[in-house]
Amino acid sequence: MAIPAQVNETPNNISFEAKDAHTPGQGSNEDETDPFRSLLIGVEENSNAYKENNTSELDTDSSSSDDDELIEHETRAINRTNKNMPKPRPSIKVASLNMRGRLKNNKDKLKMVIDWLRINRIAILALQETHLTDEAVEELNEKYEKLKFFGSGLSTSKGGIMFITTDRIGTPKSLTYKTLEQGRSGVLCLDYEGQILNIVNVYMPNNKPQQKETLQNLRKDLRNHQGIADSELLIVGDWNFMEDKIDRSPQHNDDKGVAREMSRLKMSFDLIDGWRVANPDERRFSWEGMSGNERKKIFSRIDRIYTSRKMWDITNKYKIINCDISDHDGVATTIREASTPEMGKGEAKLNMSIINHPMFRKEADQLINKLEKQIKEYHRLVGLKDKPEKMNKLYKLRTHYNPQKSWHQYKEGLLMASKRAMKSRHKELTKFRNKAEKDIQQAEKQLKDCIPEKEEAHRKTLTDWKRTLSEYEEETRNTRTHLKDAKWFLTNEKSSKQWFRLFKPKQSSAGIKSLFKSGSEEETETPTEMLKIARDHHSELQ
DSSP states (O other), rough: OOOOOOOOOOOOOOOOOOTTTTTTOOSSSOOOOOOTTTSSBBBOOOOOHHHHHHHHHHHHHTTHHHHOOOOOHHHHHHHHHHHHHHHOOOEEEEEEEEEOEETTTTHHHHHHHHHHHHHOOSEEEEOOOOOOOOOHHHHHHOOSSSSEEEOOSOSSSSEEEEEEEOOOGGOOOOEEEEETTTTTTTEEEEEEEEEEEEEEEEEESSSSHHHHHHHHHHHHHHHHSTTTGGGGEEEEOOOOOEEEGGGEEOOOOHHHHHHHHHHHHHHTTEEHHHHHHTTTOOOOOOEEEEEEEEEEEEEEEEEEEEEEGGGGEEEEEEEEEOOOSBBEEEEEEEESSSOOOOOOOOOOOOOOGTTTSSSHHHHHHHHHHHHHHHHHHHHHHHTTTGGGGGGHHHEEEHHSSSSHHHHHHHHHHHHHHHHHHHHHHHHHHHHEEHHHHHHHHHHHHHHHHHHHHGGGHHHHHHHHHHHHHHHHHHHHHHHHHHHHHHHHHHOOOOTTTTHHHHHSOOOOOOOOOOOOOOTOOEEEHHHHHHHHHHHHHHHHHH
């Protein structure tokens, strides 16, 4: 069966206007995580500003080749200027995830995180527990061309925060990052022509005294950060403590000193817990773990997004997004656009992942059979050209059995068949996902209302349903990964820099593990002491 590489079709214009724009903070029932709905459907921005302003000039002076070259040069210059010109802030989906280290089953977890980011259409992702050094962050910026990485790390075994930004952030005038506390907190600043958005990424330590100190330092650093009080402000991350016992199962209050410092931080910058305000009576959790010698299940909502009241009215869709990569789930919110952008006409392409769907294969077989019959009839009519008495049939040759027309109808039919099959599969996937999420919410509600003796049984039920949803998410992400890898190997050269980077042999680290202290046989592995020994040795050489 012949399948065209692409079909030129003009889809409906796309608008980023939120359906719940007048209901800040509230989520929607719209499924945003289906990886197949728009996997290969691309929309290109088409600016007509120059054409509208210069149509009359082009019509009146099209005879001169010199003028045509000049106009073409000016058009390229204007288009290049418009492309790089800062625009108002678009609609941005911001999410936070504790990735719990760099590896999962000896596989690079960061690649899984990037696939998860793309599937959920996240513009800015704040990560915690990255276990990356500053040098590793720089290497990531060299490896990924369409993503930008900002962050700081403590070591390859603990801590570390990072921001990942995609091209969904639009074209800010400036994009800057500042570390507040190494491996613990940092702020990403996006300037859209005077409209400044600040996003703070926080990874709170587990130790209670350290939590109080970290909150105090965070409040002090943010006060010293220029203009942050007048900007749009989000503070996201893994907080490792609860403000309200309703966000924990089994329920109990957290350290009062930590809660007091958190209240001071919220009052200083007029912050609110966006998800809790949008869902005052719901009980959802973003982390699952085990506690005690009896290994009982515990749940908590330690991953939270705080927003300033100033920007509460322009945020919505506060969600907890299931993630199979970590024992944490992601949390996300959407910041609505400053002004609706103009989107031009785009191009629709056949989704190759749908070709094995039974509905699509049935319709495709019917279309190819119809095309074969039309081609046979065309060849039969071509043989009648030399017979004058058959002129009326030659008219049919041009109108009904024109090869270009038949081929165009075949491609249009394939595209429509793929859309119907995608819609059917999307409905099946959505039905399964909605059922799993509904059962999870029901289990969480039963856990909230049950007696203490039945809490452990309900927690096990909740764990089972979350595992089912995680398996679905993992299958979805793996499918997306396989399609991406297959497309890369199909379209990229094997002699590219990226190919050699992927397959070059890995060499073991030749770093110095330890040093002997000067004048003794005592050995040390402490970085600070090793640095002092090396400094003293270098001074002696001088």
